Amino acid sequence: MSDHRPPYLQKAIDQGGEELGQALKTARKRRGITLVEMAAKIGVTRRTLTRLEKGDTAVNLAVLLACLTVYGLLNQLTASVLPNKDPQGQKKID
Numbered sequence: 001m002s003d004h005r006p007p008y009l010q011k012a013i014d015q016g017g018e019e020l021g022q023a024l025k026t027a028r029k030r031r032g033i034t035l036v037e038m039a040a041k042i043g044v045t046r047r048t049l050t051r052l053e054k055g056d057t058a059v060n061l062a063v064l065l066a067c068l069t070v071y072g073l074l075n076q077l078t079a080s081v082l083p084n085k086d087p088q089g090q091k092k093i094d
Contacts, residue, residue, distance in 0.1 A: 018055035020064075025053040027071045042066035 005013070028038050039049045044063055052059040052067070068074040083089065 013057055014055070017057040021053045021055035024064075024067055024071075027073065028053075028067075031071065033070075038067070038070065041070055 028035070033041070035046055035049055035053075039046045042049070042063065043066070048059060048063060049067075052063055065074060068077055079085065
């Protein structure tokens with residue numbers, strides 16, 4: 001846990017990391033890819049991939065992006081943060 005963040009924000013980050021990690025693990029298993037195979041595909045250790053799948057938010061963003069690319073899910077992530085998908089942000093500039 002970071003000493004720099006308000007508790008409510010850290011809680012949201014931790015929960016989001018756990019949910020994302022579990023989703024990544026499910027995506028890997030549904031594709032029939034073992035932990036060792038996936039780690040090799042994206043060039044990380046099994047331990048690093050395990051940390052990501054357990055929700056460790058300190059794992060490098062590049063590891064997450066590599067996983068999403070292999071799973072064919074990267075476009076879904078990027079599409080979800082496009083300006084036209086951000087109604088709150090749109091209100092501020094319209």
